[in-house]
Amino acid sequence: MDDFRLSTPRLEACFIFCAGQTFFEGAIFVADRHHSALLAIWISLISNIVLTILKIVAGLLLASPVLLADGVHNAGDIIATVAALTSSMVSKKPADEDHPYGHGKAEVVASAFVAVVLVLAALWIGYQSIGALFQPPGEENWLALGAAAISLVWKQALYVYTIKVGKAANSKSVLATAYDHLADVYASLAAVIGIGIGLLGDRFHWEWAAYGDPVAGIVVSLLVLKLAYEMGRDSIDILMERNVSAEKLAHYEALLLTDENVKRIDRVRAREHGHYIIVDIRVGIPNDYTIQQGHDISKQLKKLIMDYDPDVVEVMIHLNPWEAGENTAK
Structure with a gap:
């Protein structure tokens, strides 16, 4: 690591300095967005519970294997949504001694879990659909079509709502829930078509129409696998x-170069948390700037980036010495 000398008021060596707003101050902004994210996940959870009950009951009463399989798939969605809800609540926790960068990655773990659930759901749909090709076709009825259509409309509305909230809040758990709804849209659409x-x-x-449902199910399983x-x-x-x-890194660099005190950009990195x-x-x-001047420059650079990108809650700045006559990175 480069030397960091406090014994001189001049910048005679490299030093690491983080200035301006703290991580906690930056996190206040994203905290408000979490309320809408949590609401979206709660709505999704309640909807999944209701749809699971309706599909399984309708599948049993109407002797519809399509609706029954879709209901079992929805039961898996409940587990995925609970994981998303839990991770979203954990991610709201402020940074602590053991987790100085916060708990944001809890949402990413939940997103990965939902991806696994979708893989299992795709395999289940594919297995049931292939098996249906080798069995006598069942008799379809209008009530089963109506139940599938209601599920399609309901899930499409949930997808539109959650994808909007997820993007606005930049919430990985809500986005995962939205894509889970999209997988259900595919499944319900296949049921309606079949x-x-x-x-x-x-x-x-x-006669061939009797196998429209399983063929549509196989196509859906492939789409869900791609999504997962x-x-x-x-x-x-x-x-x-x-x-x-x-593109985002280029924007950050352009912002840094708007400050006339920045003579060279050595590195710009950023990661989602x-x-x-x-x-x-x-x-x-x-290199002849004082530490106070370095502090003020760091504070200004941090403000530039955080004002440009509201998703940024921390900017760690390392100031290196630049001597007159050196090449600049303008």
Whole structure:
């Protein structure tokens, strides 16, 4: 690590300095957004419980294997939503001695868990659909179609609502819940299409139509697997502390260069920590500046980045000495 000399008022060596707002002050902003995130997850949980009961009861009463399988799938959604709710509550906890950067990654862990649940759901749907191809086709009815249609509309509304809240709050747990709803939209759409084709087949005597439901189920299982893969990959990237997008880093660098005291940019890094971002920068400033001047520059640079990106709750600044005549990184 570079020397950090407090014995001189001049910047004779490199030093690490974090100035301006503290992590706790930055976290106040995201705390308000968590209320809407928690509400969205609670609504999703209650909806999943109601839909699970309705689908399983309707599947048993109407002897509809499609609705029964969808109801079992919804039961898995309850587990996933509880995990999302728990992680969202944990992520709200402030930083402490053991977790100085906060608990934001609890949401990422929940997102990874939901991805696993989706994989299991996709395998379940695929297994049931393939098995249905080798069994005598069941008799479809309009009540089963109505139940599937209600589930489709309900889940689509939940997806639109939760994806909006998740993006606004930058909440990984709410986004995971939203994608879980999207998987249910696929499943319910397959049920509507499959049952609808079956009813048309009964009316027009299309023998092939009896297998529309399982074929649609196989397609849905592939779509859900793709969704789970994307969710899981994103969660792993965050847990491995992948850099934020190159575009966002470029914006950070552009902001730093607007300060005439910044003569060189040595490094800019940033990582997502759940629903917030932590930025780490190293810049060169004239080596004859005092520590007070360095403090003021650090404070200004931190304000620039946090004003630009409300998701940033901490900016760690390392000031390096720059001598007149050196190349600048303008």
